[in-house]
Amino acid sequence: MPQNRAGAGLRPHSNHTTHANSCHRGRRLPATSTTAQTNHSVADSRLPSRLLVPKPRKYAWLQYVVVLVFLFIASPVLAAESSLNSIELESSSISDAEFSTSLTNVDVVETDDALSEESVSESADKNNEEGGIGIVGAFSGISSFTPNSNGAALSLDANLTSVVSLSQDAASLLASATTDGDILAACAFYNSDGSIAKAFFGGSFSMLNSTTAGYVAGVDFNGNIDSMLGGVNNMVNALFCDQDTQLVYVGGNFSSTAAGRTTSIATMLSSSTGALATYNASKGVWQDLTFHGLNGPVFDFTKMQNNVYAVGAFSATVDNASYVALDTQPINLSVCTITGGNNAETAGFSDPRNVICTNGADSSGNTWLMRDLLTGFYRIDFPFKTTPSILRLMNTMYEGRGTKTIRIEAAENNQVLQMAYLDPITKAAKICSQTCPILHNYEWQEFWFYDNDETLGNITGITINIAEWYGMGGGFNKIELYERGNNDINSTATQNASLEMTPFIPESGFYKVYMSIPGCQNTNTCLSRSTAKVTIRMDRQRTVVTTVAQHNLIDQSVLIHRGYVPVSSPSFSATVSVILDTAAEINAQATNVEVVVDNIRFERDTSYRHLNGVFQMFDDQASTSQLDGPLYHRLADSLPNNAVVYAVASGFPNVSHAEETLYFGGQFANTTGSYSNIVQYSANSIAPLNNTGIEGTVYSMAFIGSVLYTGGSFNGTADRKVALSNIAQYNTTDSTWYPLCSGTDGTVKTVIPYSPFGPNALALSGSFQTLFARSYSTASDMVNITANGLAVWDTAGNMWAGTPYVKSSPSLLYASPWQDRDNNMAIVAGSLSAVAALEANGAVVLDTTPSVQSLGRIGFSLQPDSNGELDVNSGLWYAKSNDSTPMLIVGGQFQTTDGGVNVAILQNGKWSKLLDGVNGQVLTLNNAANLLFIGGVANVTLNSNSDDSPSGFGGLIVYDMDKDRTINVQRLQSSDGNYQGVRVNKVAIRADTSMVVVGGNFTTAGGLLNCPYICTFDINENQWSPLTSSSLTGEVADMLFSGTKLAVAGEFKNGTNPVSYLMQYDFNSNAWASISGANELPGPITALSASISDDSPDAFYIVGTAATNGAPYFAKYDGSSISIPNFTIGSQSTIRGILAVPRSRIPASVLGSSSSLNRRGNAVIPSGYVLAVSGDLYLPSGQRASNAFFYDNQWAPFLSTVQDNGSTGYISSVFYEIPPTNVYQKHRLSVALVILIAIAIALGITFLIVFVGLVYIYLRNRREAAATASAASAALAATAGGTGTTKMAFNNTMLGGGVVNAADHGLVTAAAAATGAAIGGGALSSMAARQAREDNYHYQNAAGVRDRWAHDGLTGEPVSFDNIAPKTGRLNSGSPAGLAGLAAAGRQAAVSSDTYVHHDEKSHAIKSSGADVLNESLDSIFESAAAEAEAEAESEARERAISSSNIDTSAVAAFTGAAGAAGAAGAAGAAGAAGASKLASEKHAMPMPHHYNSDGSGVVDNLSTEDSNYSRTSMYRSDSTNPFEQRMALRESQSAFPPAGPFSDGDDGIGHIPMPTPRHTHSEQAAAAALAGATGTVAAAKAFNKDQRRRSETASTRNTDGDYSTSQSPSSRPSADSSADGSSSAHLPIRDSLKQYPVFYAKFTFSSRETGELGFRAGERVFVIDQSDEIWWMGIVDHGPDQPLEQGVFPATYVSSDPPRSTDWTDLM
Secondary structure: OOOOOOOOOEEOOOOOOOOOOOOOOOOOOOOOOOOOHHHHHHHHOOOOHHHOOOOOHHHOHHHHHHHHHHHHHOOHHHHHHHHOOOOOOEEEEEOOOOOOOOOEOOOEEOOOOOOEEEOOOOOOOOOOOOOOEEEEEEOOEEEEOEOOEOOOOEEOOOOOEEEEEEOOOOEEEEEEEOOOOOEEEEEEEEOOOOOEEEEEEEEOOOEEOOEEOOOEEEEEOOOOEEOOOOOEOOOEEEEEEEOOOOEEEEEEOOOOEOOOOOOOOOOOOOOOOOOEEEEEOOOOEEEOOOOOOEOOOEEEEEEEOOEEEEEEOOOOEOOOHHHOOOOEEEOOHHHOEEEEEOEOOOOOOOOHHHHOOOOOOOOOOOOEEEOOOOOEEEEEEEEEEEOEEEEEEEEOOHHHOEEEEEEEEEOOOOOEOOEEEEOOOOOOEEEEOOOEEOOOOOOOEEEEEOOOHHHHOOEEEEEEEEEEEEOOOOEEEEEEEEEEOOOOOOOOOEEOOOEEEOOOOOOOEEEEEEEEEOOHHHHOOOOOEOEEEEEEEOOOOOEEEEEEEOOOOOOEEEEEEEEEEOOOOOOOOOEEEEEEOOOOOOOOOOOOOEEOOOEEEEEEEOOOOOOOOEEEEEOOOOOHHHHOOOOEEOOOOOOOOOOEEEEEEEEOOEOOEOOOEEEEEEEEEOOOOOOEEEEEEEOOEEEEOHHHEEEEEEEEEEEEOOEEEEEEEEEEEOOOOOEOOOEEEEEOOOOEEEEOOOOEOOOEEEEEEOHHHOOOEEEEEEOOOEEEEOOOOOHHHOEEEEOOOEEEEEOOOOEEEOOOEEEOOOOEEEEOOOOOOOOOOEEEEEOOOEEEOEEOOOEEEEOOOOOEEEOOOOOOOOEOOOOOOOEEEEEEEEOOOOOOOOEEEEEEEEEOOOOOEEEEEEEOOEEEEOOOOOOOOEEEEEEEOOEEEEEEEOEEEOOOOOOOOOEEEOOEEEEEOOOOEEEOOOOEEOOOOOOOOOEEEEEEEOOOOOEEEEEEEOOEEOOOEEOOOEEEEEOOOOEEEEOOOOOOOOOEEEEEEEOOEEEEEEEEEEOOEEEEEEEEEEOOOOEEEOOEOHHHOOOOEEEEEEOOOOOOOOOEEEEEEOOOOOOEEEEEEOOOEEEOOOOOOOOOOEEEEEEEEEHHHOOHHHHOOHHHOOOOOOOOOOOOEEEEEEEEEEOOOOOEEEEEEEEOOEEEEEEEEEOOOOOEOEEEEEEEOOOOOOEEEEOOEEHHHHHHHHHHHHHHHHHHHHHHHHHHHHHHHHHHHHHHHHHHHHHHHHHHOOOOOOOOOOOOOEEOOEEOOHHHHHHHHHHHHHHHHHHOOHHHHHHHHHHHHHHHHHHHHHHOOOOOOOOOOOOOOOOOOOOOOOOOEEOOOOOHHHHHHHHHOOOOOOOOOOOOOOOOHHHHHHHHOOOOOOOOOHHHHHHHHHHHHHHHHHHHHHHHHHHOOOOOHHHHHHHHHHHHHHHHHOHHHHHHHHHHHHHHHOOOOOOOOOEEOOOOOOEEOOOOOOOOOOOOOOOOOOOOOOHHHHHHHHHHHOOOOOOOOOOOEOOOOOEOOEEOOOOOHHHHHHHHHHHHOHHHHHHHHHHHHHHHHHHHHHHHHEOOOOOEOOOOOHHHOOOHHHOOOOOOHHHOOOOHHHOOOOEEEEOOOEOOOOOOEOOEOOOOEEEEEEOOOOOEEEEEEOOOOOOOOEEEEEEHHHEEOOOOOOOOOOOOO
């Protein structure tokens, strides 16, 4: 925006460097969709332990480590206080700034040890002339005083129509009009500096500044009114002031000027007769328009080059015959007889011919007089009969003489003739006969003959009788007489000659030329008639030649030409010549040839038709160029018929298009649809704009640069491709339409370049109330701006900008295009209540230009609160340190657009909410480092449950600007313990300390600390302290640190008498000190301000009000005493603040010449400074200001303000943008940082503990391994030392009639080991163990892949089957001995998928002692299971011994004997057998399960092909007599295990139950036999017999490869419903929607634990839809056609792409 070259300028807020608030379309980030992937990412952080290799419980100690870590985290304060004392804290030197911001409650941890101070010693330089000066107060508009304006921000009467001039700096009232009409149009003539010399206003008003006005009037800058000769007779719509010609073009709905037809009808001097008139402002007269106006209203004007264009709703000019005196031409009085009656005897005045054919002055030889005091007459006798039409007279004023009244008579019979004239006052036509009045002046006065043609047709002369006179006698200065002859040129027949005629043309215009030819029949001249050649010289450039045949029998009038003819003048007159056409044919019988002319008639015609809303005029209608042709035209290419044009603008479209172009806007469209409502006109041709124009009505247009701005009532382009809302811009460079943000909510009537705000400002007005703004930064920043019919658009920043302050919607807004001048002024008019040069709600800045600049982008300014109050009491440039960028914070009573109340911060050009909870008026702001102190009037609400917990603003808030949180500070209370009466008037910061002093109206802090009216707050300790033990006795109004002292202002009383208005506290002596002269102060102090003094740092200024009359006073304390200087100001003034300001910061135009200032200074104001006094000031000059400068005992007004309600505003405070005050502040660690440190320490300790534990486990395992090896060696040694040796060979040996094949060799080997132990022979046991080792390799190769996993599914390593079962295993459910052996082998096999068996020494001891203790632990379960298995095995062995035909009695007896021997042998033999069993079991076949009948009763040990089609849903029977099975059934009913079946058969054709730890059947039986004695032997025999039976029964169903043959019957194996996966999903048809996904098969059963997880059973088919994560996949399971699909995440290691084999049952029970 421009800067005022003469001084301060007021500027609206703008920001062209950032486009955060510009109205460009932006991209919006897409919303993140929420899908199952969210669960996926969550699952990654808590991978279940069941996905990993099961860990033994010996690692359970890690749980205690985790608990220990949480204990560290749960006590951060303890950790901080005990562990962080060595952390150094910083004391930073931070500053005080007068800016308001909020502090937040933050828990801090502080250390007092090893404090290091980081001091920024740069002091706040009060003399700093850099940075802004903040100005705040109660105002909505602001103006400045300049030399050419009174500077007033105007409070106006809304009941009147006010006309106000606006500059960049000031507003001035030009005129007021009555409210019976509106001011709709304006234009102005400007001085060279840009100020208005004279302005003209049009509309529907009838009075301006108490002066009668006819719809239009002018006013100069001094308020003088130009009535424009009464104006016009109807409403004015448009005005245009041509600065070059000083002509005012007036357009509207009128039909004539108020003067009507002026003094001359004959010469057509009527200024206007239709819708258009011109007024010569320099001469004060209406100027002639030869075309007499237009036949419809005019709405707008523009000038391009030397032509003025008028547009409106008209179609033709009105200069036709009906608007003029018809057929009038002058009579040549020189050929007439002139006679005077009672001629004067004075020489030179007696000849009546003196007054004809003359232009002389009223003097001898040019005037005719009568004798003194005698009547007389003036007679004119014509040479032939004439019909007179008009008599024109000019009175004489010679020596006071003159004619007063006349009477006109016919000369031949003295008949009195009726005459008509215009009344000079009413301008109405009047009829006179006996006495017709004559004005005593030198103006032409016209009388036209009113009688009918019969009376006037044969007059031979007239007599002018003079009956009354002025002075000594009558007379005349000039006389003209006109006749009715249709401008005839009378002639006679001419033979063999030429006829030259010169018509009298009263005014320039278009005429029809007629020739009247007498008929030849009456004169019997038909034979001699020929053809006439007529030559008409129309103007200086054109001559027309035509021929006219004269053979007409009767009289005839022939049109020989139509065209423009200029007015007759000495310079030029049109001529007509008639001669015989020599080329014409002549009758051979004729003796003579003749042409006859009765007369030549010039009849006025309409100049132009089909104007269609556009008319062009040369800017100088009086130019002699009219002698060469008309000075007005229509367009070469016109708009459509009935077009209504509301707006016209001209400009250069682009650099390449050098020709200036016209643009027309309104309501029109051509028949082809190629353009609508807006077009361009260039090179004599109309052309459409892009998108075929506008869909709606265009009311106004204006050019800025190459962009055409268009306002109206429309919603887009005509082709509906570009959305527009009542305002648009058309870039002529790229021929593209663009919206202005999102437009307005109502019609835009006016669009103008607003020159006061510079070359890039565009102003618009209309009936809109809201501006639609696009986002400043994001969509949430969208804001609708209240406009009230006035807005300004920043064309450079492409955004809405600040406006002049105009309260109420204006009816008129006018400004001339930008010119690089010091003062560009605009005009605003309407029923306004307040006007100022700049809208500024409560806060402005005086920048270094110096210019006053508004703050806050439009739409984000401070707003009145819910009570309509807008009062900014305090402002602060907040800066934490010298290196910080200052931010402006203000406090008072207001609200922001984002919901902030009473405190706001300026960020990115927007006033924004700083914090919540400030529901009371803010009076003071200050900051100590990052802490902002907000003080004001308390507004609290007491809690209904307790009076000690109020809510709301308690009068003081401390806000941490760094953390955006309010610090928890104990509340202040008044004397009666009430929170509501608290008032904090001032917060002062003591430099280089942590002390903040708070003063106001309160008595205690926190309800306990007594510190009446003044208290200190330590920013490091966050606590209150009294300033001194000596209490104040009155409210503190203001405080100021001066040096080492604190000045405190207030009304401190002792009893009822004031003691002092000013006190001072000395921090050196820690006591109150007296101030010399304080008792001389006349009344309470309003404000204190630091003084700029080279002599004393303790000096300060004092302003207050006298206690006697309330008048303001001013004083200064120089460090030792108080003086009251001369200070003259109106007693009704209110002073709210004072500040010493460098002269360099003050506009020179405000202070005048700098040489007039006292550069040496004085005792009050130092050299180079002035005092800025703020408030509501009545200056000695009579001016009322809100801010003024005081210097050299004189005043210079600077700023004037106005409030939103129309009342005068005031300024509360003026403050510098200065460096911050240094304070001492400890840097404290936040809770978050302390927690992070504690976590780091805890993690470090945890790592050390884990590392030590791992080392310990490693060493312990080595010791245990060594001990185990030692025990095994000892056992072998023990068996080797027994008595007797028995050598038995079992290879290929028949036992009980059965062949023991290689597959059963392990059983025999185990039996041998057990038998050896029973006999006590160490050789047998040693042999058995050795044999097991030798057979291990053999059986490994013989087993194939039937009953073992080739590789580990997770690691790819070979699986080693031991008694801890790392992955999987299965146990023959029909082998109790196997269970007993499993328990005896260490009781560490897994029973469920996530529970592991651990040997419990205590429970074992209890069981060994025979105690009946119910222990539900897995240890007890296995102990019980072992006992039960032993009992069942013994019973079953006895039964089988009796009934079995496959085992002979001798074998049973042998095994029974062996069992008895084993019982006697002891543990050593058992250990040996167990060792042998372990060796034999490695990588051998899985155990065989047992099965139940389909009805749930009985055990089926031998399944035939006929009864193998079994099915069940439970693995265990609850009605079993076996306690182990009962407990297993209970756990299964509680979903502790996966479903129990049905199960598919294995390679051996028998259905298997999934169980842990793969073991060879024979090894388990042998181990059980070794531990259980004879019972185990019988069980082993039974198992052997059953195994042999099973093999013989199933051999027929297998082929040589071990697979089922194709001939197997369906009943010989489980059905599809009892497949290996435990469900039917693997055999279901795949749905179409799932065929797109890869298929995997579940290796384990996975039970979902959380929402979003997918559960399934081993073997089920899983369709995987997302494998993006390495650990968790997402998939779908199909449970059947009638079941819904299930989707979720699951562990990736639980599935395999290969279909499962029947033995792949690895889900842990």
